[in-house]
Amino acid sequence: MPDLLTHYTSSVLVARTKLGLKKSLLLGLVGLLPDIDVLLHVHRWVTHSFILAIAVATPLLTLTYKYRRSFEAVALAAIIYLLHLVLDLFTGPTPMLYPNALPTSRLPIHKARGKRAIQWHRHSTSTKSNSKDVEA
Numbered sequence: 001m002p003d004l005l006t007h008y009t010s011s012v013l014v015a016r017t018k019l020g021l022k023k024s025l026l027l028g029l030v031g032l033l034p035d036i037d038v039l040l041h042v043h044r045w046v047t048h049s050f051i052l053a054i055a056v057a058t059p060l061l062t063l064t065y066k067y068r069r070s071f072e073a074v075a076l077a078a079i080i081y082l083l084h085l086v087l088d089l090f091t092g093p094t095p096m097l098y099p100n101a102l103p104t105s106r107l108p109i110h111k112a113r114g115k116r117a118i119q120w121h122r123h124s125t126s127t128k129s130n131s132k133d134v135e136a
Helices: 004-016 021-040 050-066 071-089
Strands: 104-106 109-112 115-123 129-135
Touching (some): 004 071, 050 071
Antiparallel strands (some): 115 129
Protein backbone atom coordinates (compact mmCIF):
# COMPACT_ATOMS: atom_id res chain seq x y z
CA MET A 1 0.00 0.00 0.00
CA PRO A 2 1.34 3.43 -0.75
CA ASP A 3 1.92 4.94 2.63
CA LEU A 4 -0.26 7.66 4.08
CA LEU A 5 2.27 10.34 3.19
CA THR A 6 2.12 9.34 -0.49
CA HIS A 7 -1.68 9.43 -0.50
CA TYR A 8 -1.79 12.77 1.30
CA THR A 9 0.92 14.41 -0.83
CA SER A 10 -0.60 13.30 -4.14
CA SER A 11 -4.02 14.48 -2.94
CA VAL A 12 -2.71 17.91 -1.95
CA LEU A 13 -0.94 18.27 -5.30
CA VAL A 14 -4.15 17.50 -7.19
CA ALA A 15 -6.18 19.91 -5.04
CA ARG A 16 -3.52 22.60 -5.43
CA THR A 17 -4.22 22.77 -9.17
CA LYS A 18 -7.54 24.52 -8.42
CA LEU A 19 -7.45 25.68 -4.78
CA GLY A 20 -5.23 27.70 -2.47
CA LEU A 21 -2.73 26.12 -0.10
CA LYS A 22 -4.91 26.05 3.04
CA LYS A 23 -7.92 24.53 1.28
CA SER A 24 -5.65 22.06 -0.53
CA LEU A 25 -4.10 20.90 2.73
CA LEU A 26 -7.58 20.36 4.16
CA LEU A 27 -8.97 18.66 1.04
CA GLY A 28 -5.91 16.40 0.93
CA LEU A 29 -7.36 14.55 3.92
CA VAL A 30 -9.99 13.09 1.56
CA GLY A 31 -7.15 11.06 0.05
CA LEU A 32 -6.82 9.23 3.36
CA LEU A 33 -10.53 8.33 3.71
CA PRO A 34 -10.39 4.96 1.88
CA ASP A 35 -7.98 3.68 4.55
CA ILE A 36 -10.51 4.34 7.31
CA ASP A 37 -11.43 0.65 7.07
CA VAL A 38 -8.16 -0.12 8.87
CA LEU A 39 -9.95 0.97 12.05
CA LEU A 40 -12.34 -1.94 11.48
CA HIS A 41 -9.34 -4.29 11.07
CA VAL A 42 -10.39 -5.02 7.48
CA HIS A 43 -8.19 -3.20 4.97
CA ARG A 44 -9.17 -2.74 1.31
CA TRP A 45 -12.77 -3.63 1.67
CA VAL A 46 -15.90 -1.58 0.89
CA THR A 47 -14.02 1.75 1.01
CA HIS A 48 -11.80 0.65 -1.90
CA SER A 49 -14.65 0.08 -4.38
CA PHE A 50 -15.08 2.20 -7.51
CA ILE A 51 -18.77 1.30 -7.61
CA LEU A 52 -19.48 2.62 -4.13
CA ALA A 53 -17.24 5.67 -4.60
CA ILE A 54 -19.17 6.63 -7.74
CA ALA A 55 -22.50 5.84 -6.05
CA VAL A 56 -21.68 8.31 -3.27
CA ALA A 57 -20.04 10.95 -5.48
CA THR A 58 -22.82 11.18 -8.08
CA PRO A 59 -25.58 12.53 -5.79
CA LEU A 60 -23.11 14.86 -4.05
CA LEU A 61 -21.94 16.28 -7.37
CA THR A 62 -25.52 16.61 -8.59
CA LEU A 63 -26.64 18.48 -5.49
CA THR A 64 -23.66 20.82 -5.42
CA TYR A 65 -24.01 21.56 -9.13
CA LYS A 66 -27.74 22.18 -8.82
CA TYR A 67 -27.35 24.60 -5.91
CA ARG A 68 -24.06 26.10 -7.20
CA ARG A 69 -22.24 25.53 -3.92
CA SER A 70 -18.73 24.12 -3.66
CA PHE A 71 -19.03 22.09 -6.87
CA GLU A 72 -15.34 22.43 -7.67
CA ALA A 73 -14.29 21.29 -4.19
CA VAL A 74 -16.65 18.29 -4.25
CA ALA A 75 -15.45 17.32 -7.75
CA LEU A 76 -11.84 17.53 -6.56
CA ALA A 77 -12.72 15.43 -3.51
CA ALA A 78 -14.19 12.73 -5.77
CA ILE A 79 -11.10 12.78 -7.99
CA ILE A 80 -8.81 12.59 -4.96
CA TYR A 81 -10.75 9.66 -3.52
CA LEU A 82 -10.52 7.80 -6.84
CA LEU A 83 -6.80 8.62 -7.03
CA HIS A 84 -6.30 6.73 -3.78
CA LEU A 85 -7.99 3.67 -5.28
CA VAL A 86 -5.86 3.84 -8.43
CA LEU A 87 -2.64 4.13 -6.39
CA ASP A 88 -3.63 1.08 -4.35
CA LEU A 89 -4.20 -0.93 -7.54
CA PHE A 90 -0.43 -0.98 -8.08
CA THR A 91 0.41 -2.39 -4.67
CA GLY A 92 -1.91 -5.26 -3.88
CA PRO A 93 -5.27 -6.93 -4.37
CA THR A 94 -8.05 -4.34 -4.23
CA PRO A 95 -11.81 -5.07 -4.45
CA MET A 96 -12.46 -2.49 -7.17
CA LEU A 97 -15.93 -3.76 -8.04
CA TYR A 98 -17.19 -4.60 -4.54
CA PRO A 99 -19.99 -5.66 -3.84
CA ASN A 100 -19.84 -7.47 -7.17
CA ALA A 101 -18.63 -11.06 -6.81
CA LEU A 102 -15.71 -10.56 -9.19
CA PRO A 103 -12.23 -11.26 -7.83
CA THR A 104 -10.00 -8.48 -6.56
CA SER A 105 -7.58 -6.76 -8.92
CA ARG A 106 -4.06 -5.40 -8.92
CA LEU A 107 -1.70 -3.83 -11.45
CA PRO A 108 1.90 -4.43 -10.43
CA ILE A 109 4.49 -2.87 -12.72
CA HIS A 110 7.68 -4.83 -13.17
CA LYS A 111 10.57 -5.07 -15.61
CA ALA A 112 10.18 -7.86 -18.14
CA ARG A 113 12.76 -8.72 -20.80
CA GLY A 114 14.26 -5.23 -20.75
CA LYS A 115 10.86 -3.52 -21.19
CA ARG A 116 8.45 -2.02 -18.71
CA ALA A 117 5.38 -4.22 -18.52
CA ILE A 118 2.11 -4.17 -16.67
CA GLN A 119 0.83 -7.52 -15.52
CA TRP A 120 -2.85 -7.66 -14.68
CA HIS A 121 -3.62 -10.03 -11.80
CA ARG A 122 -7.04 -11.18 -10.81
CA HIS A 123 -7.17 -12.72 -7.36
CA SER A 124 -10.13 -14.80 -6.36
CA THR A 125 -11.03 -15.84 -2.87
CA SER A 126 -9.91 -19.38 -3.66
CA THR A 127 -6.26 -20.44 -3.89
CA LYS A 128 -6.25 -20.21 -7.69
CA SER A 129 -5.27 -17.00 -9.47
CA ASN A 130 -5.48 -16.05 -13.11
CA SER A 131 -3.15 -13.59 -14.80
CA LYS A 132 -2.80 -11.98 -18.19
CA ASP A 133 0.35 -10.26 -19.40
CA VAL A 134 -0.11 -7.04 -21.28
CA GLU A 135 2.94 -5.42 -22.87
CA ALA A 136 2.97 -1.66 -22.41
